Amino acid sequence: MYKTISINISGIIFNVNEDAYEILKNYLDELHSHFSKTDEGKEVYADIESRIAEIFSEIITINNQVITIKDVNNLIETLGKPEDFFEEEIHEEDTYKKYKKNTKKKRLYRDTKDNMIAGVSSGLSYYFGIERVIFRIIFILLFAFGGSGLWIYIILWIAIPEARTRSQKLEMKGEPINISNIEENIKNEYEKVKKNIKNKNIEKEVKNFFEKIVHVITTVIKGIFKAFGKLIGLFFVIFGVAILSVIVGSYIFDNTLIQINDYGITTFSFTEALKLFTSSSNINYLIFSLLIIITIPILGVLYAGIKLLLNIKTSNRIIPLIGFIIWIFGIVIFTASSIDIGKNFTRGKSIETKTILKNNSDTIHFAKNSVTDSINGKNIIFSNDDDDFLITNNSVYISPSFSIIDSDSDSIIVKIKRKARGNNKNNAKQNLEKIIYNWNFNNDTLNFDSHLLINNEYRGQEIKIKIYKPKNITITGIDYDDFY
Amino acid sequence: MSINNNIESQMRKGVLEFCILSILGDDQAYASDIIKQLKDAKLIVVEGTLYPLLTRMKNSGLLSYHWEESTQGPPRKYYSITKDGQKFHKQLSETWENMVSSVNTITNKNSDNV
Numbered sequence: 282m283y284k285t286i287s288i289n290i291s292g293i294i295f296n297v298n299e300d301a302y303e304i305l306k307n308y309l310d311e312l313h314s315h316f317s318k319t320d321e322g323k324e325v326y327a328d329i330e331s332r333i334a335e336i337f338s339e340i341i342t343i344n345n346q347v348i349t350i351k352d353v354n355n356l357i358e359t360l361g362k363p364e365d366f367f368e369e370e371i372h373e374e375d376t377y378k379k380y381k382k383n384t385k386k387k388r389l390y391r392d393t394k395d396n397m398i399a400g401v402s403s404g405l406s407y408y409f410g411i412e413r414v415i416f417r418i419i420f421i422l423l424f425a426f427g428g429s430g431l432w433i434y435i436i437l438w439i440a441i442p443e444a445r446t447r448s449q450k451l452e453m454k455g456e457p458i459n460i461s462n463i464e465e466n467i468k469n470e471y472e473k474v475k476k477n478i479k480n481k482n483i484e485k486e487v488k489n490f491f492e493k494i495v496h497v498i499t500t501v502i503k504g505i506f507k508a509f510g511k512l513i514g515l516f517f518v519i520f521g522v523a524i525l526s527v528i529v530g531s532y533i534f535d536n537t538l539i540q541i542n543d544y545g546i547t548t549f550s551f552t553e554a555l556k557l558f559t560s561s562s563n564i565n566y567l568i569f570s571l572l573i574i575i576t577i578p579i580l581g582v583l584y585a586g587i588k589l590l591l592n593i594k595t596s597n598r599i600i601p602l603i604g605f606i607i608w609i610f611g612i613v614i615f616t617a618s619s620i621d622i623g624k625n626f627t628r629g630k631s632i633e634t635k636t637i638l639k640n641n642s643d644t645i646h647f648a649k650n651s652v653t654d655s656i657n658g659k660n661i662i663f664s665n666d667d668d669d670f671l672i673t674n675n676s677v678y679i680s681p682s683f684s685i686i687d688s689d690s691d692s693i694i695v696k697i698k699r700k701a702r703g704n705n706k707n708n709a710k711q712n713l714e715k716i717i718y719n720w721n722f723n724n725d726t727l728n729f730d731s732h733l734l735i736n737n738e739y740r741g742q743e744i745k746i747k748i749y750k751p752k753n754i755t756i757t758g759i760d761y762d763d764f765y
Numbered sequence: 766m767s768i769n770n771n772i773e774s775q776m777r778k779g780v781l782e783f784c785i786l787s788i789l790g791d792d793q794a795y796a797s798d799i800i801k802q803l804k805d806a807k808l809i810v811v812e813g814t815l816y817p818l819l820t821r822m823k824n825s826g827l828l829s830y831h832w833e834e835s836t837q838g839p840p841r842k843y844y845s846i847t848k849d850g851q852k853f854h855k856q857l858s859e860t861w862e863n864m865v866s867s868v869n870t871i872t873n874k875n876s877d878n879v
Contacts, residue, residue, distance in 0.1 A: 291839040321820055328816045328842065329797065335797070361811025458770035 285347055285363065289335040291327075292530065295341070301350040301605055308353075311446040319740050321637070363446075389591040390444035390453040399438045423522075434526055436584050439600055440593055442578040510589040517586025524579050552672045554662050557739045559622045567618040573611030577604050596735040624739055630709035631700040638722050638756075645693065646726040647758040650719075655679050655734055671732070672739075678732035681718070681744035685756065688749040694718075695727075702741040712740040720746075727756075777808060782822060783861060784808060786846060789828065793845035796859040819844060827853055 285296040288305075295306060312329060333356060340352050356551065389621045392403035395413075406413035412463065423430030506513065555564045577584035581604060587593070605660070656673055663672040669680035669704050699716055703709030719735040750756060781803070788794060788802055796819060803809045822828045829849035830842045846854065 293839060316817075321824060322817075325816045325820045328820065329813065331839045332812065332816070333844075334798070335835070335841075338838035359812055361813035365811050366813045366817070 282444070283347075286643060290337065291331040293338065295334075295348055296346060296439065296633050297348040297353075298350060301348055301353045304350065304357075305348075307354045307446065307749050308363070314446055315366065316450065330358070347457045352722045356478055357621075360586075362670060387707060388449070388754065389441055389593055391438070391441045392453065393443050398434070400443070401434060401437045401441060404444070404453060405437075427635065432529075433522065433583070433587075433631075434579065434586060436580060440587050441591070442593070444545055448502050473485040474763035506589075510592075512513045514586045514589030517582050518590055521579050521583030521586055523578070525583070528576060528579075551711070554672070556737065557672065557735075559618075563618050566614055570611045570618060573607060574615060577608040577611070580604065599655075624704045626702045628705050629700060629702050629741075630706060630713050631698055632713060632725045633696055633698040637698075638695065639729075640693060640722075640725060641762070642725045643754050644725065645750075645754060648726055648728050648757050649731045649760075650736050651731045652734060663680055669732075675736065677739040677742075679735075679743060680732050681729070681746050681761055682745050683761070685748045687752055690751060691746065691748065693754065695722075695746065698745040698747075700741070709728050709740070712738060712742065715744050716744065718744055781808060781818060782827075783854070783857045785818070786827065786850055786857065787823065789846040790854060795833075795841050795843050795844050797841075799844070822850075824827075826850075834841060839876070 284299045286302045287296055289293055289304065290296075312328060316326040335349055336356055337352070339350065363654055387408065389408045390404050391400035392407065393400045395403045397403075400418035402413045405411075405416045416726075420430045420434055423433065434730055435446075442449075444450045456553065471538065480760070517558040552561075552564055552568065555567065559567070581601070584600075632653075651670060653668065656671070659673075661671060662674060664670070667680075671678040697718075697720075698719075699713055701709050701713035701716065703712045715738060717736070718730050720729045727748070729746065733742065735742050748756070784803060784806070785799060788799055796815070797812075799819075800809070800812050800815055803815070804812075809815060819828065823844070828846045829847050830845050832840045833843050833870060835841045839855060
């Protein structure tokens with residue numbers, strides 16, 4: 282009894298014995314990895330598959346339903362071994378040069394024969410000629426501190442192809458990369474660029490001076506990229522890892538950001554600060570989308586850097602596409618959350634109170650009672666120059682505006698106008714009531730809080746204070762900075 | 766890979782395109798028909814080498830193809846020669862005849878000397 286595997290070649294189903302399947306799969310993999318690099322090659326590969334389907338169709342009869350190992354071997358004999366295909370192609374160009382170059386070149390592959398997870402460390406160890414344990418330790422350390430190791434591992438997993446065919450396995454184990462190889466690489470690219478420019482000048486393809494310049498520039502840039510690609514890649518990778526570590530790290534430590542102010546280096550919680558402006562569920566959306574918007578381009582840079590650094594040649598279009606879609610998704614959520622914050626400020630409400638003071642003296646003292654003195658400086662997230670707008674980790678302090686107006690009335694009148702905003706009239710009114718502000722009149726002295734205080738929800742609250750004074754009364758203690 | 770092998774396969778490859786154009790000169794043909802004729806003439810050993818060549822000739826405008834349903838297996842690509850292909854075939858025929866006579870002249874002269 283044999284186990285058979287059902288396969289689909291060119292739209293036709295065949296049952297293949299397990300051992301025959303292994304050989305056929307290796308054969309097709311090898312052809313595919315060779316041909317799938319160009320559009321022309323893809324067409325050739327499709328033709329070959331369709332021929333295989335035809336040959337197999339001829340084998341199948343009512344009595345013989347299964348493709349055996351013998352059939353597969355016959356097939357390979359008819360079509361030719363992969364080497365036969367490739368030999369033909371090598372002859373195409375400068376045979377010996379190319380042959381030499383091919384055997385020398387080393388490519389990064391994942392080693393799935395000797396793997397812990399996906400064979401990334403093992404593949405890297407072949408590429409750099411360093412023990413694989415070292416890479417594993419690096420990944421674990423990077424994962425433990427900041428978590429970036431996980432991201433890098435996943436990106437490498439996606440970016441690096443698996444060594445499937447014999448030739449890929451050989452490429453994986455080729456000559457180790459060292460300084461003299463890199464030097465040679467740079468020299469080769471320089472020669473190529475020089476040759477390329479010269480050739481193009483001789484050919485009549487280059488029609489005018491402008492085209493010539495563009496051509497020279499692009500050739501040089503391409504050359505630089507190829508020759509110094511590894512350095513640029515290294516820069517990309519370092520940059521990506523650094524930013525990722527900061528992001529992941531700060532997310533792990535409760536969104537704590539570091540800021541530098543008059544009180545030295547302090548930290549504050551990003552989510553706590555946001556609670557002043559929106560609901561906590563919206564904060565989650567906001568942070569989540571912000572994380573996507575920032576992280577995806579950085580992952581992209583990291584991906585590009587790793588590809589440049591390790592000379593990986595894969596044209597995977599699906600992963601960048603998925604990344605882009607997620608990124609757009611992040612922007613949509615971010616926009617919606619921002620609009621949600623904006624909605625909290627759409628409707629305004631104001632209430633004015635009028636108090637007539639009874640005084641006997643003709644001199645009145647104006648005094649301000651500081652409410653910000655008790656704030657621990659380390660909790661201040663934002664303050665403007667005059668400290669008349671101040672945000673701490675859970676409150677907002679705002680100076681009211683004062684004005685003194687001469688009036689014809691007999692006594693002093695204090696008008697206090699409170700304003701607030703909200704997503705509807707009712708909500709604006711609720712927000713208005715959240716203003717904490719005290720003042721009083723005692724012993725000929727007007728005592729005003731220096732700031733109005735809002736705990737939890739800031740919705741554009743403000744206070745305007747107007748003092749109407751009869752002409753015969755003087756007010757002392759006025760700091761004219763407070764008035765306009 | 767030895768240098769002898771290389772020269773031989775270069776020579777074979779050079780005439781392969783000429784032969785394909787000659788086969789298609791009479792009538793359209795399916796890839797396997799072309800392969801069979803070339804195999805019988807011992808110009809190719811394995812089929813696989815021909816598929817890249819046919820695709821390349823099609824892409825450079827010498828050949829065109831159309832699909833035809835097959836009673837056995839998937840639809841088949843039938844190749845036929847284009848106008849450009851015919852022109853090129855004519856040109857190659859002349860070159861070939863010239864070359865054959867040149868080579869013959871030289872080899873005959875030299876074999877007389879031996």
